[in-house]
Amino acid sequence: MKIGYYPGCSLQSSAKEYDRATRLVARHLGIQLHDINDWNCCGATAAHSMDHFLAAALPARNLIIAEEMGLDVTVPCAACYQRLRLAHRVLAENEETARDISQLIGRPYKGKVRIYSLIETIAGIGLEQLAAQVVRPLKELRVACYYGCLLVRPPGTGCDDPENPRLMDELLEAAKAETLDWGYKNECCGASLVFSERRLALHLIRNILRNAVDAGATSIACACPLCQSNLDTRQGQVNKEFGTSFAMPIFYFPQLLGLAMGLNPQDLGLGMHFVDPQRAIKAVSG
Amino acid sequence: MSVNERDVGTTTEGAAWEPKIVAFLCNWCSYAGADLAGVSRVKYPANVRIIRVPCSSRVNPQFILRAFERGADGVLVAGCHPGDCHYVTGNYFTRRRLTLFKRLLEYVGFEPERLKVRWVSASEGQRFAETVKEMVDGIKHLGPQKRIARL
């Protein structure tokens, strides 16, 4: 399978390990990722709250390039995914904006590109296919799949049911992990508040961690660089602020899949986390 | 020239020319709406002459043609709002038939503005009066109907 790959800025910086794991797992599963040529910012957070036109035009340029390359696009970052999907919708539904955007970029968008989240792309090869690649079943892993807000919202644009998403759970179940039904699957991680309302953001993070622990989770899997960095890097601050003692490893789901497929933990970027995941990994490796 | 032509009605026949409009109103909604305009004393131009039909779907396009043939300057067909027809589905037939008929009139070069199909409920006396007013104004602008009328 050949598909366009839009990594987005996070996967080049704070979420390098997500990028690495994604590329390794994709190669292992026979998914050929082709980076979108000269891709640009998706416009997340800053643009769409300041300028609606720019918020559609920025991702639109990436879609136009993908269309010219003749490829559909897979997007690992939840924010990028949502921006690209919404731009696609704006271009399809609003003729006037579509015209202005193609004038700005200098090329038209025909609307042929289909945009998938990384979860959908991997699920697309088939759960049985995926299960067949598992050499190290994640049996000891009790994992809470955390989807966050942007991957599944707004309804109709997200990659799964907005209230009870299951797709990531199914992928990890195929890797023989034990997934949990918990209440904070799609809650806000507070990423956009960490600088302006630090205490509130920590409160939100604490709730997610506490709910996962209460549900019996030994790790959390996510599909968004912001969710991961928020839950991972700020766990220490949460513990300090609230007197808790969380030590919950926060994985990107392809890291776990890679682990199950027998890939090298170091190559998957498992040494790059703030909360040491070694105990969870050891449990898996037996 | 065209402007002058439009003025022919008032210049050659004097200020006396007033458009003649034949209205087919369904008994249950639009005729009752016209009654309500009366009861509420809502004034409108006296150019309209009303024929009562049970349902707007009773209006055969032939009747409309006949009116134009006999010199009517405009024809109004009014019925219950879609979905509110006393006979359940009659006005849907009216809508389809007269849309088609209007296109035909247009195709043969007849001003489609002379035929109006409107939904006026029994509670819309005001709307009936406004419809007539609007139609009279429009037809005054078009001038006398001479395309189909037998002279």
Next chain:
Amino acid sequence: MPRIGVFVCWCGSNIGGVLDCPAIAQEAASFPGVVFSTEYKYVCSDPGQKLIVDAIKEHRLERVVVASCSPRLHEETFRQVLRRSGLNPYFLEMANLREHCSWVHPDTPEQAQRKAVDLVRRAAAKAARLEPLFPGKIPVVRRCLVIGGGIAGIQTALDVADAGLEVLLVEREPTIGGNMVKLDKTFPTLDCSACISTPKMVAAAQHPNIKLYTYAQVEEITGYIGNFKARIRQKARFVDHAKCTGCGTCWTKCPVSVPDDFNLGLGERGAIHIPFPQAVPNKPVIDLAHCRRSTRGKCGACAKLCPAGAIDYEQKDEFIEAEVGAIVVATGYGLFPWEKVYGEYGYGRFPDVITGLMFERMVNASGPTSGKIQRPSSGKEPRTVVFIQCVGSRDEARGKEYCSRFCCMYTAKHAHQVLEKIPGSEVYVFYIDVRTFGKGYEEFYRRVQDEGAVYIRGRVSKVYQDGSKLIVKGADTLLGEQVEIAADMVVLATGAVPAAGAADVARMIGIPQDKDGFFQEAHPKLRPVETHTGGVFLAGTCQGPKDIPDTVSQASGAAAKVCGLLLKDELETNPLVSRVNEALCTGCLACQPVCPYRAIQPVTITERLPGQPPRERVVARVNEGLCQGCGACTVACRAGAIDLKGFTNKQLLAEVDALCL
């Protein structure tokens, strides 16, 4: 040309103040066929009517034109005048000089005068072409079919039967009683629902004029007002109710245990079962889908144990054909399927999130928990109960736009019951608006608040399971704060939707449904129990959500309408209906699908033309009992073979001509 008389009315100054009535009468005298023309102050008054009667005699008038007010007001009055004078009442035509002329054109009297003359000319032109019309007489079958055995159907059946008419009451479930009998107490009086509805159920079953068909469905309706034919399917019960004594041995011994649908899955029942102890009839049916003899081919316990030998595994569905004169549709409501759309409340995944109707069964002393309020997950008594209002109602995005009307009150009643039965419990109600419109309702709502129920104005955004608790997150829009409540049980006030199968009933009988699927009444205010199909009436929630008092009122209203119809010896039909000129009809039947009343059917006629052998051909025929006289078919006819009596092509063209002179 018939001899026409014209009577111009002044209506005091209403017409006479704007129009010159004597001038109109004078001009009318010159219209074709007019032999007499006069004016009078009030033609509708006694002396005015006498004027017409005398003129008809004196001038041998054959057609009458009254130029006065709207025919919608006085057409019937003047028709009676004609009848009294020995003329066919349909020889009348009116010119509307008041509503359509003097009242609306007082500022332009000259133009109004010309218009008035035109209007009278139109009326005279039509009058000259009027034909005598005679209402048909159709016999009435003095029997009423009631579809649906809930409280609405039962009430209608009892009222009609008490008037001495026969009733067939058809219910698709094994018992009558509907939704009401599932309820525990009824707001605001807190009287027990079963105590007030079961006696009515028994009365219906025992009434000599009511024939009860339970576990049965109406499959086909043909015919027309006064003369319908109904085909009823009596589903096989696999128990011969003629032999069965209802002793109860079979249902206590049935080895099967399946979720009980009557208790909405909160309890269990056997394959052979009665829905609840006071069911009417109090005799069981076998649910074949779960019967062990049927699924595994081996059991037969009920047959072995039945002392009456009533079990009959070979029983087949039976069909009953019945003639009825009127039909009352009382198919009731179902609950909005919230599990499909309300993901934020868990899509039905959390056992302790229940619906209001489940709560009713739970709190009901004869229900699955014997009246104990308990969490379905653990069987333990809840301490904190959250009620969420408007689940499915007033929520355009996910549910329905309309208000379901009874949820505010049943939630208030539930809140009361929790507080009463569980001392020290906490009750929270999330609401949008509280609507307490009925008698004693607002007082009840106040009382529940005083008892300690906490009303929070706002929506719940999410309910999730956290260990053994349900966390309810919502907004308090009055305080502008977020609220989080750890609850033991959440009760959803699910809105009402038309009962399952309502669309099939609508299609079968030919009654329109509104945008939400409820049956459309003939007029929202003045004809709330009639439909546009003559002889078909509505009762209860099938027409729209309503509480028990309103349902019962409407049911009695429908019964009064049925009695009004069926207590006549014969029905007079509206003579203003379509007719087919069979000589012109080509039998193409383009008219048939146009008719909303299915009044046009093909018939084969034998045509005898001189010098030719008789030949058979198909033509359209209008059933005058069904035809309502809209005339849609007349336009569809390519051959011009169909005409509408009272509004014929000739008449209408003459009117057009008269107006365009």
